[in-house]
Amino acid sequence: MIALLKKILLVDLLQGLWVTFRNQHPKHLYTEQYPLERPKVAERFRGAPRLNINPDNGETLCISCDLCAKACPENLIVVTSVRNEQTKRKDLTTFTYDTSRCMFCGLCEDACPVDALELTQDFELASYTREGLIWDRQMLEEGPKPTRYTR
Numbered sequence: 001m002i003a004l005l006k007k008i009l010l011v012d013l014l015q016g017l018w019v020t021f022r023n024q025h026p027k028h029l030y031t032e033q034y035p036l037e038r039p040k041v042a043e044r045f046r047g048a049p050r051l052n053i054n055p056d057n058g059e060t061l062c063i064s065c066d067l068c069a070k071a072c073p074e075n076l077i078v079v080t081s082v083r084n085e086q087t088k089r090k091d092l093t094t095f096t097y098d099t100s101r102c103m104f105c106g107l108c109e110d111a112c113p114v115d116a117l118e119l120t121q122d123f124e125l126a127s128y129t130r131e132g133l134i135w136d137r138q139m140l141e142e143g144p145k146p147t148r149y150t151r
Contacts, residue, residue, distance in 0.1 A: 061116035071111035
């Protein structure tokens with residue numbers, strides 16, 4: 001008889017609602033207001049790749065040694081270059097990085113002898129197409145530009 005009365009009066013539902021309303025006090029909230037407040041990222045977090053440029057002359061630091069592509073276990077980095085006859089050095093022509101297949105292990109960053117390639121703390125890599133996740137040299141030098149939201 002008591003069980004039937006509890007079903008009719010919805011006692012379980014009211015107990016559950018009481019738990020919910022009891023924990024609605026602002027001191028119990030732990031939600032980050034993500035687009036407006038940027039979350040803290042760990043110091044050793046490896047996110048979006050960046051191809052560093054020399055601040056003195058504005059040219060890329062990459063010497064086209066192709067060590068990052070060889071160190072990558074997913075084979076997602078493609079580096080092409082041409083030999084400059086005047087300077088006898090390689091000039092970087094294309095550098096592509098497929099972020100859709102990257103597991104952000106950091107082996108490419110470790111293999112680079114001149115620290116031209118680094119994994120930054122940028123974590124917003126979303127794209128509407130798969131082609132948008134294949135970054136070329138220009139995109140790697142500029143880095144991702146996440147949308148900043150304000151109220």
